[in-house]
Amino acid sequence: MLMISSSYSRGFITISCIVIFLFYVIHFFSLFTEGLSANATHFTLEGVPFRILGGSIHYFRVPRAHWRDRLLKLKACGLNTLTTYVPWNLHEPERGVYVFHEELDLEAYVRLADELGLWVILRPGPYICAEWDLGGLPSWLLQDKQMKLRTTYSGFTTAINSYFDKLMPKIVPLQFKRGGPVIALQVENEYGSYAKDDQYMSFIKEALLSQGISELLLTSDNREGLKCGGVDGVLQAVNLQKLSYGDVQHLAELQPQKPLLVMEYWSGWFDVWGEPHHVFDAQEMISTVRELLDRGVSINFYMFHGGTSFGFMNGAIDFGTYKPQTSSYDYDAPLTESGDYTVKYHLLRNLLSTYNNEPLLDPPSVQSRRAYEPVVVTHYISLWQSLQCVETRIRADDPLNMENLPANGINGQFYGYTLYETDIYTGGELNSRNHVRDRALVFIDRELIGVLDYRTQKIRIPHIKGEMTLGLLVENCGRVNYGPGLDNQRKGLVGDITLNDVPLKKFTMYCLEMKPSYINRLESLKWVSVGKKPSYPAFFRGRLVVDEPTDTFVKLPNWSKGVVFVNGRNLGRHWSVGPQKGLYLPGPWLRSGDNQIVVFEEFKADETIHLSENPEYGKIIDVSRHPFCTLM
Template sequence: MDTKPLAPILRNAASCSLALLMALANSSVALAQAEGQSKHSFSIGEKELLLDGKTFQIRCGELHFARVPKEYWRHRLQLCKAMGLNAVCAYLFWNLHEFEKGKYHWEGQADAAEFCKLAQEEGLWVILRPGPYACAEWDGGGLPWWLLKKPDMALRSRDPDFMTASRAWLAEVGRVLGPMQVSKGGPILMAQVENEYGFYGKDAEYMGMMRQSMIDAGFDIPLFACNPTGNLHNGKRDDLFNVVNFGSDPQTGFKKLREVQPTGPLMCGEFYPGWFDTWGAPHHLGNTDRYLADLEYMLKEGASFSIYMAHGGTSFGMWAGADRPFKPDTSSYDYDAPVSEAGWIGEKFDRTRNLMSRYLLPGETIPDPPAPIPAQEIAGFALTETAAVFQNLPQPVKDSAPRHMEAYDQGHGCAVYRVTLPAGPAATLHIEQLHDFGWVYLDGKEVGIMDRRSRRFQVRLPERKAPAQLDILVETMGHVNFGTEIHDRKGIHGKVTLQEGSKQTDITGEWSVYPLKLDEALLASLKWKSDAAGSPGPKFWRGSFNAGKKADTFLDLRNWGKGVVWVNGHCLARYWNIGPTQTAYLPGAWLKEGANEVVILDLLGPAKPVLAGLAKPILDELHPDLDFARKGTKKGELVLKGRDPDLSASFAAGAEVQEVKFKKPLTGSQFVLETLNAHDGKPYAAIAELDLLDPAGNSISHASWTIAYVDSEEMVGEDGSASNAINGQTADFWHSEWKSAQPNFPHTLVIDLGKTTEIAGMRYTPRSGNNPGRIKDYRVYVGDKLVTETK
């Protein structure tokens, strides 16, 4: 049906009650029924969700079809049903479906319609989350890399180019999935508009344009917006059903939701039973007892929810994203979910299922879980063929100065930037920024590594008695998927210079840029040799193994350094020996009878070029000693003696987000928060998120931030690393030590902002729930060189 006549009414409905607005949305469903297009009706009432006019509580679980082998979709959906769920979320990652502009892909692993069809066959409803922005620890939050080709692109805004591309995407979603709405006999009950926009911006008109784009695409089902507890007011609209996201403390979450939406049913859009992992940090495990207690609270209250994640799966290939400022995510997305990465179930699943069984709707039953997919061990085997990266470069792009990789039509992989340097004395190579890791070679010899995590963008070069070839091999990890840092262009940014004493010279001339897209075309072009000990430098390695059966396994990568692995043409994962993940999940459905080919790109070189398959994954083994350019917090000395604080104040008790405005803006390149005590009298400090505000009251970008100093961070009992305080995720946190030691206050956190910045205030998000670490009294210092590094 045509809903366009309703658009002017809904656009100007800011003063209408929720009930009236939902009645308007419901009328479209009712009209569709009248046309004989629907077997069911779904509506949002004054107090409850209604399916066919009867009270309906959504018990949903997040299950990303892109993170599960298509061959296993039905198995995972059956597990969700057996857990007691009655719905699953279908997240669409725009860049998966339109990796190249204008070329849509809905086949195979991207067949969203087939996933929804299977869900319906298994008795599950579907909540559609089409973006355009998704987050989800997915590359760029699902936004296509090609949007970043425009130099001044403003993502998630009313930028005309962004809106044009987004409208085209949503129209394509409507074409493919519109027929699967409940109003047309399909399983899709509701559809989300954008995702957690309140954390990113405040533009309600932008959200209205996105909402209208969904209507124009043919969506006549109820539309909703989700936001974290502390961001519900930002960009809020009365013509969207609002739901709240949280990891614990549903009482507070729903209280905050009621402040923006006084009537209507309560719903948690994302409820976290665990958390995701980033390279170099401990593996995350959720608190199962607390998770179940909070889940039961929602079940008792009749609130709807979606467990994020019910089954995490794997960010296969190069799809894993990066937390902000830059903490790349592991390919394993196990999430400590009730259903593990490989579809296994255990205590958390059983206890969830038992809890759900006590709160079923009339007439509901829970089926038994399906049989597990078997796993196997594969005996060790050697990879004996190699293809050296520098001997397998594609045709270069010529440029007068290096640019970011998106400018060269590249969205994933690696690139080599090459230029000839004149003869000269020892010097320091400087790059304004390099995203993400750079190995620097002079005449084929490695001379240093650049590392975005610590903003290490300089390398010392030896004397050159003759002109020398400079190669910079850049490896990209995922585009940042959260915050304003999603404007994450890869490769070299800005000037490349040589510093010789006091003389600084721009490196100009003819640069050659070799795109290593790590796609099928590149792999097919490799020239293989059997001399594994041959050419120095990074290499591709190839070997094969025979699988006893088509059962799952986990490739043991502990002998390898850092890179990417493929099996039978499937790009499985990134790997990195620092952990915590030490294996790559290999679905048995992707194995062949007889020989199975393995290709590995290793940028560091393996200790032994040997692989094996394990029957169980290794998700929690850290090796910080193997980190080639350690990310960890800089160890230095605070230089505050004799300096008066710029602010001495106290935070209020409780879990509320608190904004502090300074009497006048403070200027400096380092920000110090010195915490003096906690409200509960215990010796712990914790921060879920710390934002700094500019004079206009907007959050200052974290893109150039690093942790310059922290006196104490818990890294044994949990991931309480200081960087969690500035990553934009309020469900994790910085926490001072508690497992092996409990040092007392003061606890001090210092942020290096990367440049001189004007700061007019800060936003402090306490740790959620009734947990230790809520800060009471504190001091703030802003300036330069407040921390000196220890040599």
């Protein structure tokens, strides 16, 4: 036995030594592996001239079952690089709780790109903009009343370090020098447009390097941001849509003898509620791209495929007026929201074929969609009945903003609606003092009397003798994702509201984040047949029977405003003000047989829910005629 043990030990030691030796050999050679380099007027990859022909597709905006289809279409268009943001607020939805599965499996997404022969540029933020709630920053950061986002404030940097401790070990093995497809990473995003802490970008750079990031680092800004958005040792790139402003020349002068990269070439534009659908002329896009390529510039199309901001994850803009963005992120990109080819795609493919040394792949077949038969709404349940399913109701003298509500045992509610109720004993002038974020339905004894928002801050309450219950159903319509207003994106009631100039007290608050678990709990309640006139707001239910699950669009032409859920999944918001008139429903989220559609409706419901083969984005406006997009 001693001889056997001794032999076993020697063998184990020998194997261990070999493993250690191989590790150091691999590490040694990785030091001399030349990845993407920006040390001349053009990029090189492994020492060979290389041009980045990239396209942005966000994994978190595309159903996982459609990833392969979208990436194959990108490659077939003649692009060689995939770019994507990484949304911190999805990967760490609660402090210390990390999610990296299903649509959030970043490693699987990058490996799929590698399998398909694509290089990858990651844009891990921590801030990403992306027309995404709070620019991708988790709103639980705002529980700190002193929080200063995108600065070296210790509360922010500590949170970043904790997040990077979880994120970067997933990215490091995927780098080019480790045999993976990741050839570059972006340091933060568009900081030059914000730039209020001259130490911040250096902090982010060092945070990446300390975690083992060894590939090329770059920044991304519009022309104005180039002045102060850079950091030593990091390549600067520019964002633009037109060449008339001299952005590329400005970049060339700023960093001579460096390759030129347009990190975001805006192929279209995003939409906000209440305004037309934005499009950008295909021929003008191709003309600009051809000129960029002829000048030797590398380019990344933002977006190549926009996808959808499912759930409550849309952002907002506020340049003096708050405007929430739509759930659709179609962006008028070369691939539509549902993955269809556009004129832009075909023109771009023809152009890029002349910049590829080998014939392009045949584009994959277009995925089928269906216009299912209209769904008949059979039952409803009022919001007031649904409060039985709220796990936690909070009582406090003063109204609490969403982020500081202990929702379902978790410190903070971050999305959806919050109901605030208090007793009043007289009528008069109710004044929100602009403390409603972002929109409130106002009720007296649970009967709607009006709406408060940024524009309407006062409402008259009728004089009725006796005690009345005042209710405010406050909706977080989406946090601003760009600009200096990020620190001020707490939602719900963010301060006192007054009745006849006296602050109201003693509130009961109900958290209505409308997660799948909440929608599923509603099934335990007694739903009412639609034959009876509903009391609004309410949840309406119908059944969609499917033989073979296929992509479709949900349309609600005779409804007003609310949210759509299919099999518990939140598709996004619907609102009659447009421009978006249909919500994308991915086939993989349906099942053969019965599927349940639930619509939360604030004002007016119809008897049917329509399902269409095609989207409807409303009246259009051509952004090539308007210069506002140069602000971003």
